[in-house]
Amino acid sequence: METMTDCLPIDFYETNRYASQSLRNRKLKAYSRLKKWTPIDRTEMRNFLGLVMWMGLVNMPGLVDYWWKDILYANKVTEVMSRNRLDMFHCSNNEKPEHGRLDKIQKLVDILISTRYSTLFMREKKRFCRVGRKT
Numbered sequence: 001m002e003t004m005t006d007c008l009p010i011d012f013y014e015t016n017r018y019a020s021q022s023l024r025n026r027k028l029k030a031y032s033r034l035k036k037w038t039p040i041d042r043t044e045m046r047n048f049l050g051l052v053m054w055m056g057l058v059n060m061p062g063l064v065d066y067w068w069k070d071i072l073y074a075n076k077v078t079e080v081m082s083r084n085r086l087d088m089f090h091c092s093n094n095e096k097p098e099h100g101r102l103d104k105i106q107k108l109v110d111i112l113i114s115t116r117y118s119t120l121f122m123r124e125k126k127r128f129c130r131v132g133r134k135t
Contacts, residue, residue, distance in 0.1 A: 022034055023035075026031045
């Protein structure tokens with residue numbers, strides 16, 4: 001059965017482009033995290049999207065709190081992605097803004113609300129609703 005994450009045409013090119021632009025345009029210190037940058041792939045983009053969705057469900061006071069080691073904030077985020085890595089993700093080209101304030105997320109929003117993906121979402125929703133029903 002096809003799920004939303006199986007067929008989502010995730011374009012991670014923009015994140016890799018942003019990283020290369022940052023490397024080119026910034027004066028980096030010898031120990032900068034950007035010097036160790038490796039291009040992201042489809043799996044890492046899926047992890048990013050999953051983290052963003054999970055962060056929408058699990059509210060913490062600030063973004064850095066998801067990476068705190070304190071037992072009060074214990075979770076598995078650090079095993080999925082570092083905070084520095086998460087900061088580099090981009091969905092649009094910063095050099096050519098097309099959609100104004102929504103430019104950074106517009107491509108992703110368009111994908112998620114398109115007919116094909118809303119149909120997949122409804123199919124997934126029905127499947128999960130059936131699991132909880134008494135028979």
